[in-house]
Amino acid sequence: MKKVLFSIILGLGMLSHANAFVGDAKAGKAKAATCAGCHGANGIGIMDAYPNIAGQHADYLAKQLKAFKSGERKDPVMAPMAAILSDQDMADVAAYYASFSRDGSAPAETATTTEETSTTATPVAAAPVKVEFVADAKSGKALYEHGDKARGITACIDCHGKEGNSDVLINPNLSAQHPEYIEKQLKAFKDVSRHNAAMNQVSGNLSNDDIANLGAYFKDPASVGEVKASAAIVAVKTFTGDIEAGKTKSATCAACHGADGNALVAIYPSIAGQSEAYLVKQLKDFKSGTRNDPVMAGMVAALSEDDIQNISAFFASQTLTPAVAETSALGKSLYMSGNAKEGISACIACHSVNGKGMDKAGFPAIAGQSATYLKSQLEKFRSKTRTNDNNGMMQNIALKLSDKDIDALASYMASLK
Numbered sequence: 001m002k003k004v005l006f007s008i009i010l011g012l013g014m015l016s017h018a019n020a021f022v023g024d025a026k027a028g029k030a031k032a033a034t035c036a037g038c039h040g041a042n043g044i045g046i047m048d049a050y051p052n053i054a055g056q057h058a059d060y061l062a063k064q065l066k067a068f069k070s071g072e073r074k075d076p077v078m079a080p081m082a083a084i085l086s087d088q089d090m091a092d093v094a095a096y097y098a099s100f101s102r103d104g105s106a107p108a109e110t111a112t113t114t115e116e117t118s119t120t121a122t123p124v125a126a127a128p129v130k131v132e133f134v135a136d137a138k139s140g141k142a143l144y145e146h147g148d149k150a151r152g153i154t155a156c157i158d159c160h161g162k163e164g165n166s167d168v169l170i171n172p173n174l175s176a177q178h179p180e181y182i183e184k185q186l187k188a189f190k191d192v193s194r195h196n197a198a199m200n201q202v203s204g205n206l207s208n209d210d211i212a213n214l215g216a217y218f219k220d221p222a223s224v225g226e227v228k229a230s231a232a233i234v235a236v237k238t239f240t241g242d243i244e245a246g247k248t249k250s251a252t253c254a255a256c257h258g259a260d261g262n263a264l265v266a267i268y269p270s271i272a273g274q275s276e277a278y279l280v281k282q283l284k285d286f287k288s289g290t291r292n293d294p295v296m297a298g299m300v301a302a303l304s305e306d307d308i309q310n311i312s313a314f315f316a317s318q319t320l321t322p323a324v325a326e327t328s329a330l331g332k333s334l335y336m337s338g339n340a341k342e343g344i345s346a347c348i349a350c351h352s353v354n355g356k357g358m359d360k361a362g363f364p365a366i367a368g369q370s371a372t373y374l375k376s377q378l379e380k381f382r383s384k385t386r387t388n389d390n391n392g393m394m395q396n397i398a399l400k401l402s403d404k405d406i407d408a409l410a411s412y413m414a415s416l417k
């Protein structure tokens with residue numbers, strides 16, 4: 001686990017340098033001659049084993065090439081290809097392939113006329129695609145758009161966008177990708193041979209059937225009709241602790257955190273709906289002194305392991321009433337994309353796009369939390385007064401935040417619903 005977390009940090013660190021070089025698509029075209037042998041001259045892989053990279057975000061492509069070069073992403077075919085590329089070469093070929101549309105057609109300006117003639121000229125319906133495996137694209141779409149809270153699977157659409165076209169530049173487009181390639185990557189994230197905090201968490205909960213269904217969906221996302229969350233996919237949260245026993249034990253907490261975990265005073269955190277695993281960790285950390293707070297230390301001193309589990313289950317089962325806060329443009333930009341120049345990792349990588357955190361990885365929800373509390377915690381991580389984050393993952397980020405950044409982030413996170 002330590003090792004995995006360490007690689008995640010390294011991976012996030014690399015992220016910050018992905019933008020350093022401005023690519024030139026013209027220069028990239030010449031440099032892409034070797035790549036065309038597998039990825040096609042227009043970025044459409046010539047075989048299922050070779051991913052389509054046409055119309056992919058340039059930032060993402062450059063980041064992957066660096067990862068292949070450093071060995072952080074392991075692939076015997078791509079490692080030698082990337083090894084001979086300089087940072088400028090990577091930026092150039094990334095710009096070149098990014099200039100195509102996702103289906104490999106030429107850049108928008110030149111493509112429009114040909115596109116029009118071809119659609120009017122061929123009204124004949126395309127022959128149905130023959131599918132070898134019995135995968136179900138509809139189930140894939142349901143999982144993609146709605147996730148499965150009961151199984152801890154975040155909706156892919158949160159990060160990869162509608163029909164696999166993402167707005168966040170470090171989150172790859174998945175549209176028009178070979179299903180075989182999608183499946184291979186999901187399995188690699190699942191067994192952590194490919195490292196990415198968000199994807200390792202999400203894919204850990206995917207079954208082989210889910211993976212095949214998702215692959216089927218990406219064959220042609222636009223062709224799958226409207227899909228609603230099925231009954232099986234509606235959230236049924238389960239808890240390890242005993243909610244009723246926890247409720248009884250929680251009477252002393254109500255004075256500050258509210259009877260249902262919604263704090264009435266902004267200096268106290270709301271803990272309603274927070275991840276059970278995260279709450280358990282915090283209460284144990286307060287008890288052992290790993291997280292240093294004199295008020296909370298007194299509160300947990302007399303609690304047994306069972307009490308801690310049960311109380312956490314109780315508060316986790318409650319519903320958060322989100323704080324009222326103004327959103328912030330600077331906060332949103334830092335949260336979504338980080339700041340490459342200052343080396344600040346994007347918060348979405350761990351706290352997720354909607355701020356709901358990632359249960360299984362122990363990444364807390366921060367959406368709708370009191371801005372005053374959020375600010376106090378970022379300051380505590382920065383001054384190393386709070387040091388209970390594994391491998392210092394929050395301290396390392398907070399160190400690089402200015403007072404202005406912290407105010408903006410606290411207000412943006414508090415405004416998330």
Ligand code: HEC
Binds near residue numbers: 035
């Ligand atoms: C011999 C075939 C081959 C050649 C030549 C090749 N690649 Fe690849 N490339 C692959 C394979 C196979 C993968 C998938 C690796 C995996 O499964 O993780 C890949 C993956 C990639 C990815 C990651 C795609 C994604 O969606 O994450 C990028 C980017 C890439 N190649 C760019 C290039 C560039 C740029 C060149 C030329 C300098 C190049 N490749 C040359 C076979 C090739």
Ligand code: HEC
Binds near residue numbers: 144170171202
């Ligand atoms: C919290 C954000 C987040 C969520 C949710 C998420 N992803 Fe990802 N995904 C990412 C990021 C970031 C990457 C790029 C990783 C890297 O840089 O190597 C990625 C990469 C991928 C890739 C590899 C793409 C390539 O071209 O190599 C696939 C496939 C993928 N995700 C599928 C999914 C599926 C399917 C789901 C839902 C079950 C999902 N993702 C949910 C953030 C997310």
Ligand code: HEC
Binds near residue numbers: 250268295
């Ligand atoms: C006298 C007020 C007070 C009482 C009573 C109290 N707390 Fe707290 N609690 C706090 C304060 C203040 C903090 C923030 C500490 C910090 O800044 O690190 C906190 C933090 C927490 C956190 C961490 C929240 C997070 O998002 O990391 C948890 C969990 C928690 N309390 C649970 C409890 C439980 C369970 C009880 C009852 C057994 C309890 N508290 C009783 C004042 C109180």
Ligand code: HEC
Binds near residue numbers: 008347374390409
């Ligand atoms: C590499 C993963 C990762 C990234 C990236 C990350 N965080 Fe965190 N964050 C965590 C973890 C893990 C914790 C909980 C640590 C613990 O166990 O106490 C946390 C805790 C927090 C807390 C305290 C929550 C509470 O209830 O006490 C805040 C606030 C926070 N993060 C904000 C941010 C902001 C803002 C960013 C982006 C600038 C960010 N995080 C980026 C992993 C991350």
